[in-house]
């Protein structure tokens with residue numbers, strides 16, 4: 001009897017030991033999977049207005065080392081020190097491939113672009129940067145070097161012949177700027193690579209994006225960022241658009257949210273492979289000035305429209321983005337009042 005009980009005890013001990021070993025193997029497999037299955041992201045144009053905050057948010061979500069920032073020039077100290085950074089010419093397909101292979105990249109956010117006002121000054125350069133970079137990344141996705149691509153389009157795809165109020169997802173698109181032409185063409189390239197080669201490319205048509213951390217450069221909607229800086233610095237602002245020019249706009253936090261949301265959405269939810277309309281708020285220079293006056297009572301604004309007025313006038317006043325809201329649950333958080341309060345508080349804090 002004693003012999004029998006000792007044997008059972010030994011048997012139970014061995015079973016428990018094997019059970020513990022199996023648990024440990026499972027745990028190791030899980031940790032290995034976490035590290036090998038998680039996405040490694042390349043942000044191209046990471047030092048630009050959207051790229052900077054997108055990189056910051058992606059690093060927060062995926063881990064600093066999983067997000068490789070790249071640009072033609074070095075970025076801020078924060079950008080350079082918070083994770084890997086590569087100098088990269090977005091039009092050089094071989095250089096992009098080398099970075100993809102070096103870091104085992106699975107997703108690319110292609111944020112490098114020349115915006116509307118600058119591209120009117122340098123049309124061929126604008127077309128070349130916007131198109132060559134997109135085609136390089138689409139080809140790399142077609143060749144299966146990467147699994148998913150984000151490419152930003154813009155409300156600049158619309159022109160004077162598009163409906164101005166509640167501009168629909170699908171409508172006449174006859175842009176009058178080089179930037180707009182490159183965005184319409186780019187949207188169709190995205191759709192073509194999806195249809196012909198199954199490339200998982202996702203895109204949104206950004207309205208004007210308003211930020212306080214990084215300044216935009218070369219856009220027609222840049223006035224809506226400059227105005228906050230000048231209001232706090234000088235107490236006045238000379239606007240290059242007419243006081244009644246209404247344009248669709250969005251706070252950066254909402255833009256980043258939408259960008260990551262569309263990339264994380266299940267494939268079946270992405271019904272549009274050209275680009276989704278995206279909207280939040282629409283206002284005129286006078287309306288934003290009035291909102292700023294609530295925080296800076298002596299603020300004054302004057303108007304001296306230049307060539308950007310014609311660009312702005314060709315764009316929509318209000319965009320209908322119901323398709324994005326329905327397909328992948330997009331929702332904006334900020335209106336003109338909450339955005340202004342947030343920007344002014346942050347800029348005052350930064351100046352301390």
Ligand code: AKB
Pocket residue numbers: 115116117153154155156179206207208209218219220221222
């Ligand atoms: C620009 O003004 O060019 C951009 C845009 C609307 O895409 N902000």
